[in-house]
Amino acid sequence: MQLLTTALAVLAITELTSARTTPYWAKQHLLGDPAAAVKVKNPYQPGLKDKYDHKVDAVGDELDPLPYRNGKGASVLGPWNRERSRQNPDVVRPPTTDHGTLPNYRWSFADSHIRIEEGGWTRQTTIRELPTSKELAGVNMRLDMGVIRELHWHIQAEWAYVLEGKVRITALDTEGGNFVDDLEKGDLWYFPAGHPHSLQGLAPNGTEFLLIFDDGNFSEDSTFLLTDWLAHTPKSVLAENFRISPEVFEAIPEKEKYIFQGSLPGPMDKERAPLTNGVKKTELNFTHRLSQQEPLNTTGGQVRIADSKRNFHISKTVAAAHLTLNPGAMREMHWHPTADEWSFVISGRARVTIFASEGNARTQDYQAGDVGIVPRNMGHFIENLSDDEPVELLEIFRADEYTDFSLFDWMASTPRRMVAEHLFQGDKERSKKFLDAMEKGLDEVGTHDSIRKVPDDHYEGDEEAKEL
Structure with a gap:
């Protein structure tokens, strides 16, 4: 042999x-x-x-x-x-056969603090909750139907497993290519560090998923959020950046939205369509159908x-x-x-x-x-x-x-x-x-x-x- x-x-x-x-x-x-x-x-x-x-x-x-x-x-x-x-x-x-004083290697999400938002919630298990969780951190998140996890990005890469329901994701690659996909229970997504993206609950009950970040020190509260950034940028700068009158930005949120109720999206083919001639589809695939594997x-x-x-x-x-x-x-x-x-x-x-x-x-x-x-x-x-x-x-x-x-x-x-x-x-x-x-x-x-x-x-x- x-x-x-x-x-x-x-x-x-x-x-x-x-x-x-x-x-x-x-x-x-x-x-x-x-x-x-x-x-x-x-x-x-x-x-x-x-x-x-x-x-x-x-x-x-x-x-x-x-x-x-x-x-x-x-x-x-x-x-x-x-x-x-x-x-x-x-x-x-x-x-x-047990012996010694090994540290605790177990944690229940039931013991994690839950942040409750409009139509959803989130809780995390990081090195702060479980000190032995040094290499990875986990976030359990729930979005009801139509509820949006706002446009954002992270210092760390994000991997996810859909636990229940259906979710629509959007993303952008470094070449300006956009990505839109609908995922169901058992499917995965992955966004490299710094790649902007969003999530939205679909189906009658929305979605729940597990997020994994490649650093145990990750904190969900340290996410870079679109509304948070714009709220802390002078409106004159926003006006110059987007080439529009500053008074338009008097209507933007004064603080981050994070998770909020949105309108139901249309058919995916329509949302995938370029908004202008300057928007293209990415050649990258940010998702994987693990349940169909x-x-x-x-x-x-x-x-x-x-x-x-x-x-x-x-x-x-x-x-x-x-x-x-x-x-x-x-x-x-x-x-x-x-x-x-x-x-x-x-x-x-x-x-x-x-x-x-x-x-x-x-x-x-x-x-x-x-x-x-x-x-x-x-x-x-x-x-x-x-x-x-x-x-x-x-x-x-x-x-x-x-x-x-x-x-x-x-x-x-x-x-x-x-x-x-x-x-x-x-x-x-x-x-x-x-x-x-x-x-x-x-x-x-x-x-x-x-x-x-x-x-x-x-x-x-x-x-x-x-x-x-």
Whole structure:
């Protein structure tokens, strides 16, 4: 078997065998077989012991997490926020493998301040709300039907994912070319730094979207706004600039409009039409239909990748993956060598353990509307906590290309002797089981379905695990 020796810079063409036609980036191994999974009914009991630290869905099973673990801990006598504890049970009762004092990597948009405007609102998660969010910042924005996010531009580049509804965007390139497009749920846009643009809600309910900026220090309040600029420019200068009488500008707003109710736009073809002979259409494409992109379908879920190297060529500073993890599935243990991971959970519930070297690890739980950070090169996984509901999430990076390293592939591509002596020295039986599983799993990746399930005999012989 040919071993993986090339770097991830050639992700799109790397193959491990002649039969392995799946690009390396596509091997999002969403592991898991609900039928083989162990269900811990209630781990929050003084005498219960779970040496394998199985997942717990406190929300789905309506459990009240308490700080009991493997015979240690005690009940809670003082004030207790039950709902918050249910949302993050692995903080109340950390796995035995957690260690150290890693910072918080989780934030919920529900805790972000909301700026309410005419027909819309906005809230943000930046380095101020989440100090570990150093490379990217996120803004969640809502525009009702006809409501406009006024003409503006940013110091940072803007990447966006449409969460619901329909939105019309306009933009201008550096050559004076204009751009108009209508986007729906699952679509993307990207505006390079400094490119002026606008957004407007369409459809009966308008739109809601997630904005990503390629700097964790970004602030939505520091946007360059058209009305704000004109309000702080002498009207005599405006008159000279636009070659019109200064009295015309007595009617302009005295301060920024930011988000405001506008009239419904006409057909897009009409709005795309040049206003004068001096206006032209851009040759750039600021949008990408991610929802219409052919996904990698697996038994554990789906994945779609969008970056400047593969399909969204204008998006030079942001790369992303859209994942769906089926009930009982997980995104395998891996790490990203080029950028921090900024994740946003669209639906479902998941847990993530981050390994930070030097014996440090921390587990946290996520649900819809939560943001998670994983610093570059730190090992981690994403596990669906529910056996009934899928998890839908975005993995976003300040990079031009999506890259990762798989722990499974690393182990499977390393000489068997080397792996055995690292992990199972002196135990030939367990060593053989592990190495055979690696080889079998690597062969399965060569098929169209690149998902490896937990085998039916995963817990064979482990009666204690079965009883849990």
